[in-house]
Amino acid sequence: MGEPLVSLTGLTKWFEIGGGMFRRPLHVRAVDDVSLVIQRGETLALVGESGSGKTTLGRTILRLLEPTDGEIQFAGKIVTHLKDKDLKWLRRKAQMIPQDPYSSLNPTYPVNKALEEPLVIHGLGNRQERWERILTALDSVHLTPPEFFAHKYPHMLSGGQRQRVVVARAMILDPEFIVADEPVSMLDASVKVSILRILKEIQENLGVGFLHITHDLATAHHFAERIGIMYAGKLVEMGPHESLLTEPLHPYTQALIEAIPDPDPENRFRERPALPGEPPSLVNPPAGCRFHPRCPIAREGLCDVEEPLLRELRPGHFVACHLAE
Ligand SMILES: Nc1ncnc2c1ncn2[C@@H]1O[C@H](COP(=O)(O)OP(=O)(O)OP(=O)(O)O)[C@@H](O)[C@H]1O
Numbered sequence: 230m231g232e233p234l235v236s237l238t239g240l241t242k243w244f245e246i247g248g249g250m251f252r253r254p255l256h257v258r259a260v261d262d263v264s265l266v267i268q269r270g271e272t273l274a275l276v277g278e279s280g281s282g283k284t285t286l287g288r289t290i291l292r293l294l295e296p297t298d299g300e301i302q303f304a305g306k307i308v309t310h311l312k313d314k315d316l317k318w319l320r321r322k323a324q325m326i327p328q329d330p331y332s333s334l335n336p337t338y339p340v341n342k343a344l345e346e347p348l349v350i351h352g353l354g355n356r357q358e359r360w361e362r363i364l365t366a367l368d369s370v371h372l373t374p375p376e377f378f379a380h381k382y383p384h385m386l387s388g389g390q391r392q393r394v395v396v397a398r399a400m401i402l403d404p405e406f407i408v409a410d411e412p413v414s415m416l417d418a419s420v421k422v423s424i425l426r427i428l429k430e431i432q433e434n435l436g437v438g439f440l441h442i443t444h445d446l447a448t449a450h451h452f453a454e455r456i457g458i459m460y461a462g463k464l465v466e467m468g469p470h471e472s473l474l475t476e477p478l479h480p481y482t483q484a485l486i487e488a489i490p491d492p493d494p495e496n497r498f499r500e501r502p503a504l505p506g507e508p509p510s511l512v513n514p515p516a517g518c519r520f521h522p523r524c525p526i527a528r529e530g531l532c533d534v535e536e537p538l539l540r541e542l543r544p545g546h547f548v549a550c551h552l553a554e
C-alpha cells in the first residue's frame with residue numbers, strides 16, 4: 230500500500246459521432262479531464278448514474294479505448310499510447326471483468342479452453358503447468374471440484390457460475406489491477422453476495438488493485454476503501470468511504486445518498502426526493518458546473534459560468550463544487 234498502481238492525469242475520452250462530407254463531426258465528451266490515483270492493493274469504487282462515463286473510463290484506463298487526451302501511468306510506466314509488445318505487457322497486468330456473464334464467454338469454448346487462452350496468448354507454461362493454473366483459478370472462485378467445471382460449456386452453467394468463470398479468467402494471468410464493471414448487476418440477489426465475497430477475497434489475499442464500477446453506493450461502501458462519484462464525464466467527488474457517505478460534500482452525492490433505499494421496513498416505501506430534470510448532453514455540456522441545471526443550491530453568475538475544480542476539503546476527501554465548504 231501507499232504505492233501508486235494507476236495514476237490518471239487529465240484523462241479524457243471523447244467519441245466522434247456524426248460528421249460526413251459536409252458536416253462537422255460532433256463529440257460525446259464521455260470522460261472529461263479525470264485525474265485520480267489508485268494505490269496497489271486498493272479498491273476504488275466508481276459510482277454514478279447511467280451514461281456518466283464509468284465504463285468508458287474503465288476501458289480507457291485498460292487501453293481498450295484510445296485516450297483522446299491526458300496521461301495514464303500504470304506501475305510507474307506511462308501507458309497512454311503503448312503499442313504492440315508493450316501493450317501486451319499491460320494486457321497481462323490489467324484485466325476487465327465485464328458486466329454481462331452471458332455474452333463475455335465464448336459459447337463454443339469449454340471452461341478449460343476459455344481459461345487456457347490467455348495463458349497461450351502470453352506463452353505461459355507448458356500444457357501440464359497451464360492445466361494446474363486452470364485448476365487453481367477455478368478453486369479460487371470456489372468452482373469445486375475444479376476438474377468437474379473445467380469441462381463444462383457456458384450453457385451448462387448458471388449465471389453466477391459463469392461470472393465465476395469470468396473472474397477466474399481475469400485472475401489466471403496474476404494481474405495487478407482489475408476493472409470490475411458492475412460485475413454483479415445482472416445476477417440474482419443471493420448470487421450477488423457470493424460473487425462480491427469472492428472479489429473481496431481476491432482483493433485481500435492477492436493484493437490486487439480494483440476499480441469497482443457500480444450504480445450502488447451500498448455495494449461501494451462494502452467493497453471499497455475509497456469512492457469516486459462521476460457526473461456527466463467528470464469526477465465530482467472522491468474520498469474515503471466513511472467520510473464520503475457520512476459527510477457528502479457535493480449536492481449530487483447528497484442526492485445519491487438520499488436515494489439509497491432505507492433498510493427500515495417502516496420507511497421502505499417512503500417517497501424519496503428524486504433529482505429533478507435529466508442528465509445533461511455530453512455533446513453540448515452546460516457551461517460552468519455540469520450539475521448546475523439540476524443543482525438545488527446553484528448560484529447564478531458562478532456555477533453556470535466557472536467550472537469547479539476538485540479541492541481537498543477534508544483529509545483525502547475532494548470535491549468539485551464552488552459552494553462546498
Ligand atoms: N462507442 C461509443 N460511441 C459514441 N458514444 C459512446 C460510445 N460508448 C459510449 N458512448 C457514450 O458515452 C457516454 C458514457 O457512456 P458509458 O457507457 O461510459 O457510461 P456508464 O457510466 O458506464 O453508463 P452505464 O451505467 O449505463 O453503464 C454515454 O453518453 C454513451 O452513450
Ligand SMILES: [Mg+2]
Nearest residue numbers: 283284285410
Ligand atoms: Mg457502464
